[in-house]
Amino acid sequence: MYSNLQIAHYYIVAVTALIAAGLAVLFTLKYSNIRKRKLAEQVSAKYEDWFTYLLANLDGDGKLHPPPEPPSAAESGVLLDRLLFWIDRLKGKQQAKLISLCEEMGFVDRQLARIESPFEWVRLDAAYRLGGMRAHRGVPAMLKLLEAVKPGPLSFIVARAIAKSAARPGELREMALKLLAGKPDSYELAADILQESELDYAPMLAEFLASEDEGKILLALAAMKQRTIEGSADRLYELTVFKRKEVRLQAAKLLTQPGSDVSPERLEALLFHRDGEVRAMAAEALGRVDASGTVAALRVALNDEEWHVRYHSAKSLARQGEAGLAALRLAAAEGEDGPAAEAARAVLRERFGGDPSAGEEAEKGSESAKRFAASAAFFERKTELANEN
């Protein structure tokens, strides 16, 4: 009985000591955080005029100079944060000027030293900042760090830093391959990371698409959401019968999206694909197509076993003009309570159950399309001009 109590007493002493230690650390941490914040505010105020100078003169031809009084190491940290903020927000010549300013102020060198630190969190911080400064010189060290970190949230941070700083497509490729080697199927995130790069990685994507490796294909497919690759329609169609379902779905999604140049025959073939999702996508896409066999194909698809396929087929039939509507009415009348009839009736209800302003919608549509086209044309012209220069 006494020994039991003794254990309890030792336990109490141990826990009390831990509590005391914990409280000490807590308050020290709090105090230091408050001081850091105050310091940052002071530094910001002190260099306010210099920042105004920078922002006001981003456009001119002149070089940007560091502050007349060189900042201390602590101040540099705060200044760098603010510069990184602006480098991220801007593009083009203005961004380039800020980047060369960072180089001149020695920030790149300092971070290059830090990335060799034995502590991982320091290396991570250095990689992040080097990425923010688009520092090409740091890419080899960042690639090494990518190898060293555990696959997870941290690897994406380093990968993004590499994407921002890479000056050669080879570096970008190495980063992509390392990311793919880590386990998770985070292709969308990887594609987003690739987008940070200013390099033209379309050849790399084309190569990935043509390969037989699932990971590479999925990465290419994800990246193709934002940028089309020339002449990929055939390969995409091939991929719709790939062994892995995710590849089939993604390839089909790209083929069936508005603006894709897939032939109607292929779409009709996809309407009888083995995956329900692909059939539904094809059914939806056929609503935008006006070819001879479309109505017939859609009519058959009305009897599909998946609800989404039936529904989208019905919707697409409704967009096929009189022939389509007739087919719908027929299906609705003849099918009794079967699934095809249900879908047909639902769509007919949507179409005619209500909106007299359907005509107005079309008006507004053409107006907005005009404005959209005007802006797009302007943008294209600017890019042409930029490319000429």
Add this chain to the structure above:
Amino acid sequence: MRELLLGYGTVIMYYVMAVSLIYFTLMFLSYRGIYSMIKGAVYSRFQSLSGSAHAPPVSLLVPAYNEELTIIENVKSLLTLNYHTYEVIVINDGSKDNTLQVLIDAFELKPKTDETVHYAIDSTKIKAVYYNPAHPNLYVVDKNNGGKADSLNAGINLSHYPLICSIDADSLLEKDALIRMARVYMENPAETVAIGGNVRIANGCVIRDGDVKDVRLPRKIWPMFQTLEYLKAFLGGRIGWSHINGLIIVSGAFGMFRKDYVVKVGGYREGYPGEDMNIIIKLHRYMLKNKLPYRVAYCPDAVCWTQAPDTYRILSSQRKRWGRGNLKNMLENRDLFLNPKYKVFGLLTVPYNVLFETLNPYFKLTGLLALIGYVAMDMTHWPILLTFAAINFLNGYLLAVGSLLLEELAFRRYPRMRDTLKMVGFAALMFLGYYQLGVLWRLQGHIEFLRKNNSWGVMTRQSWNQEPIGKPSTVTTGGEA
């Protein structure tokens, strides 16, 4: 007899120490897990990611019952999240007040006729869907009363996107909460079936235009206790559990799910509280049974602010409801208890929950009574009672300090030194009655369960005008600008 009582009392003391050991392990795991979570969050550029086409579209589901006072503010706030493609689906669960009309008037909604709903999950039929193209992301669904779970299921049936997010009608999401959750999803999309967000207490904070402008501690005592409770539970507990993939609950106030898996497990369980824990248990069960790699993740930097009950009546009603739900969930899923087929979930999570959460009141109470009885019989051994109390107190306090330290390391939401002092003080005060009340409420919840009592209890909605006393409110309630 005396020996028996002492023996039993000592056993309970060991029980308490064992619970503490598990708590400490959890806290340790939280500290480990937090490193990569936080670095991942700190170094992400959410502003840019929120506009990226690679972030997945999300459907926010907001079940609403008798929320006419606050629904407009909340919906407006939900419509201004920093995310490129998402929809807000408000489900009016047959409210007896003017919730639906208030929404229709404020947003000028009209019935949407070109929408056909496919009932992937059984739910009460949707009577009508209201929409206005000027607010292209807002849908209001009207249906007959069926409960929160039923409303969520109806919302799932309507939703157009592959990810769904269940939100309480009085949750105030931070602007970047959604993109932070989405980042966690994007890092492992194939395996992530659910992600829990961090729920924080908004009482006492300065709120303007649906944004928390200044974070402060509550002035009233009940919300203050709850603030500390939530910090311990979310920061100390959930991070740790998610690190070993043993998370048993994702808060109903803010949780993201993959729609396809939710549909596969049959949607939310209707008719009884605790559906938020229940859906997670179902998901674990499904994925483990089908041997699919998965994770239920936790995103501590995605914050949802909620109003904590500030009166005894409402708070006790809420806790009794939780107790009821917890017991029902554990009973329904007792086959998972120590079942090795269910890995971490079966061997650690469920037993922990049963022994140390559900049955906690019984152990502690009986232990205390036993020791009191023992001492009553032989007053010379009163120090043992003191020891028992001391162990209880010190355990809990160490965990509280650990959570506060975690908060300071990783989140720093309470910037003032006096906030920390106040929290440190209240963490101690909680042992002078609040925890005991918690035990009582849980017991009452169990009794209600056994009596087949199934009401939702007392709830009153307050406007979001929670400001420090003396300052005029700048929140507009309802109406158009």
Add this chain to the structure above:
Amino acid sequence: MNNVSAVRKLNDRMYQAVLEKFWFGDRKKPVSCGILLVRSVHAYDEMLAAVRGLIETERRLPAEVLADPAGRQAAFLLFDSPWSETHYLALMVKGLLKNIADGEYAVMLARVKDRAERNPQWFEEVVELFEQLPATEEIVLFHERKAATESQSVLLVDGDEEVRGYLQLRLKMKGYRVLAARDGRQGLDLFRREKPDVVVTDLNLSGIDGYHLLTRLRGEDPDAGSKIVVFTDNRVEEAKRKCFELGVDDYVTKPFSPADLEARIERLL
């Protein structure tokens, strides 16, 4: 009385100096001129000497120094100097003054416009403003105050304070009249009051959501007298399409090129 005539003298002298440079200097090249106005209540002579010295060491080209001891101020006219160099010089001057002028000083920068030789009132305005400037730590950049009818107005609606500040600065320097709002409600108010020519707005706003704001703006202004440019992080095609459907005139994504944004604004005016 004395002060007034001294003021007249300073801007007259400045005007004279610019005229001289224009008529007797190289007429083929446009005369670019940055004006640095410095006032130092104490240590006036030190200030004069120090700034003169600074200009000599930093620039190879001479500058006109017009001293006004009565007003404890001086104007330094820097010809043929890139504007960024002049601005940087001002920073250095400020550094100097912090050490010698004991808190009571003011610095102002002004950029001489084209055709300045035809516009003596401009100099008057500059000097008058400078006179009224309190002793402040900041370097003040001069912007001409134009009447509401003269210049074109731009309404900026963006929750990001830094970006808003930056765009305000740039557009003001370009000569637009700039109104800034930090959230949708403020933006709507300003729109109703001022009826700007161009609205540059983010989609991600507090208070009112972006699409709703666009609808309200078009509602207030159905014949599209004001042009709307959406300026946002949102890079998704769907969002762009929705915006054009709601009646906007252009869509710029962040990260942005400031020159590009300005060009698009100009195109719409």
